[in-house]
Amino acid sequence: MAVIGGGIIGICAATLLSEAGCGVTVFDRTGICEETSSGNAAAFAFSDVLPLAHKGMIRHLPKWLADPLGPLAIPPAYLPKLLPWLIRFWRAGAAKHYETSLATQAGMMKLAETEWMDLLDRSGTRPMLREDGSLEFYESEAEFRASLPGWAERQRFGIGFRHVEGEEMAALQPGLSPRFVKGTFVPGWK
Structure with missing residues (x-):
């Protein structure tokens, strides 16, 4: 085969x-x-269950496209060819699709994690896996507050995390720039 x-x-x-x-x-x-x-x-981000297509996402598109290092960099000449896909992506982000997309993504990630851990166990490679978790950092209180609805959605699906600041944040990430005021630690990130 x-x-x-x-x-x-x-x-x-x-x-x-x-x-x-x-x-x-x-x-x-x-x-x-x-x-x-x-x-x-x-890395396996089993906690990343929030749909990429979501209500309000389209308003970020001009800024993202203008930034060559941003999360969405499309060469201008390719935009007409990509436009049909972008329209479908935008429609998928409608509020009426969000809950189904979120539940589906969470279910797939839970299954993927279970299957992946089982595969590591069967292959004898699980001891090689680092389970250090991950940190998401925020440069302002407003940025942190804006992230809270997403964390509430993850919590609904049993994804563990804790918000950190100050000494706890510094202990998790020594040498961190002081511009970061808060963070969220996700222990299940592998």
């Missing part, structure tokens, strides 16, 4: 096929986990 692509999906598929007794060869044009899977720092 041939698996095309040596990213996380291809490797997991190859592992499951091999465990089922199939002979498997993985083909990748550059090498195992050297493309898309190399850019995620080998």
